[in-house]
Amino acid sequence: MIRLTLPDGRTGEYSEGITPAELLMQSSARREQYVAAMLDNQIIDLSRPLNRALLEELGSADRVPHLRWLTVQDREALDVLRHSAAHMMARAILRLYPGAKLAFGPATETGFYYDIDVRPAIREEDFPRIEAEMQSLIERAEPFERIELPTAEARALCADLGQTYKVEHIDDQLARYPRVSFYRQGEFLDLCRGPHVPHAGYIRAFKLLSIAGAYWKNDASRPQLQRLYGTAFFRKEDLEAFLQQLEEAKKRDHRILGRQLGIFTLSPMVGSGLVLWLPKGATIRYTLESFIREELLKRGYQPVYTPHIGRLELYRTSGHFPYYRDAQYPPLFLHPLGQTIDTWAEALSQGKLSQDQEKAFLELARSWGLDLHGYNQAGSSSEKLQVLQSWLEEQEAYLVKPMNCPHHIQIYKSELRSYRDLPIRLAEFGTVYRYEQTGELAGMTRVRGFTQDDAHLFVTPEQVEAEMVSNLELVLYVLKSVGLTDYRVRVGLRDPVSTKYVGKEENWNRAQAILLDIVKQLGMPYSAEVGEAAFYGPKIDFVVRDCLGREWQLGTVQLDYNLPERFELEYVGKDNQRHRPIMIHRAPFGSFERFCGILIEHFAGAFPLWLAPEQARVLPVSDKFHDYARQVEARLRGHGFRVTSDLRPQKIGAKIRDAQLEKIPYMLIVGEREQQTEGVALRDRIDGDLGLHPLSAVIERLAREVQEKTIRQVAKSALVFSDRGTRFES
């Protein structure tokens, strides 16, 4: 017998092997609404026999577990449905493309996917066939049958089926389990943990959405599979609504709004990922810059300016050049062969230099009269590399800067610092360039040239905590000022296994302990993530989602014991001895480009008054009132407002419509009445016509709204993303 507590709160004894479905029959519920069951926190099939083995497997053996049923209303049930839909897609593909190999096929926040190795490659034009096959399978409403096998047998079965990825998965991940499960439906058998809906007929609405490449086990060095995305719902109208929401979300996309509202543009002639800020966008940025600049002065920062390029040596020392070489624009060598020798050395170091190439390089070097002392005498390629590298290191070369810190470090080093001077906080809106992979570029959110609201703090060990806290508070203040409340905090930690990190372990441990301590102290919900640290230190990132649910890092605060060592930074302590300062890197916005992109989506282009590039527009009813309109405009401009007048020979309705579509916060309509009373008819972007007001009252009203940085509306995300992690994989 097993004991269970049912949703009504009563605990009862039931015979071993009874299923949730059977228990449901004993109640009076209508069965077809039910999709799966939840045993404590685990979702299981309705047909799963409840027995001791299961309870032990779920870790519920030593208490009386709660059982409840999931209906089509439950979010978790939707995940189950979508996972089942992924199976149906896989089954359909296997029927249409015999020999296709399956990898993983989980539910996602908005649907499902399945990673498949299939030849010839599936194309989007194949979707109708696949969907038709799925539909006909779904109409058969065949049950999903769970089968458990000893792991060795399961492996053999997968091997028999030619499912080599499943075999590899068993070897990698599942070998430690005595038994694993499959789900069978008709001829289709798939290694899968489940759970599934009772039968395929539950899938009443589905659609294949897109196709993409995805590496096996998320590893770029492994084969690339085809990932087919789709979504599924219990009801057709939910699918329709979802597709509608997707369309709505796209309208909020900063790339669309950025064009429509004249905020930014990109030009292939300038280069991809290089943002051109249009006047409206530049005004937003200028306002943000002024805002943060004022905060920095209040908080004891000192402004600095540094050049856009620096000696390569600087970035060799900092480690940025060697670590991020392929994500940078190539170094600029003054010697005409610099780039060539550099390419040569790179090929050599990667073992990719052919004999022909080597010959050609040598020939070139000789014809330019270059004396590569001893290259020909060098026996091994590491000796050859040595020769090339020592030549390269002697060359004058520059790097467009990928980071501001090395420059700021040189400012720190420009004089001998006393502990009395610390903390030193050097701030600069520093523009940096990184050669991001083409596939990563996206509007303003991922670009190749961007300006960070950067600063570097040089502090004593005693000051670390207070400075970290005050910077986190600054980030929170910035986010609050624009009403960005939907963010998550990520504490990026070192991955001890990875080799990408520099510095001593004890420093890392100390830095990480401080960060974790601070976020706990501040009571911020956070997730600590291994492998998310910068190469020189751990960091705290503020991450937001864009209109399509993708995550972007905005503000960041980073603790760094390593660059001070690499650059041998010092200050003189109270004891008259030399000590090493600690650095804090931080950027509350992150970059103006990304922040602005996110803001566009956050406000759906309708910026609050303090940020709006055009805050008010004067709309004369006819050209008889142009003079008065100009007067009103001048008054407002005199009070510091960004204002224009619409003097086109258009009817007032058309002028209003245009101003509305441009999302201008206030329209000031002027005609006979207004001219006589020195007033304006105020029209609000949100509330519409507010009637006649004295101009002075309007100025006061707008001034207050700017002063208080009032946020009257932000965009509601059309797409609903689940925040729970209920996912199943096949």
Added chain:
RNA sequence: GCUGCUGUAGCUCAGCUGGUAGAGCACGUCCUUGGUAAGGACGAGGUCAUGGGUUCGAAUCCCAUCAGCAGCUCCA
């Protein structure tokens, strides 16, 4: 970088299986002087992303390059 898709006027898009381009908006000129989301007429605008190829003939088919989109990988 990888997989798949896309690229026609400033913008949004139409142009069937190859026969040398079209709409709306925006823009310009003129008319209209209008009171809270589109007044009217006329006009100008495209070597159909770029470069090759196939063909009597290419926006349309093929290849390459560039750029963009979705995803993967990466992100100091």
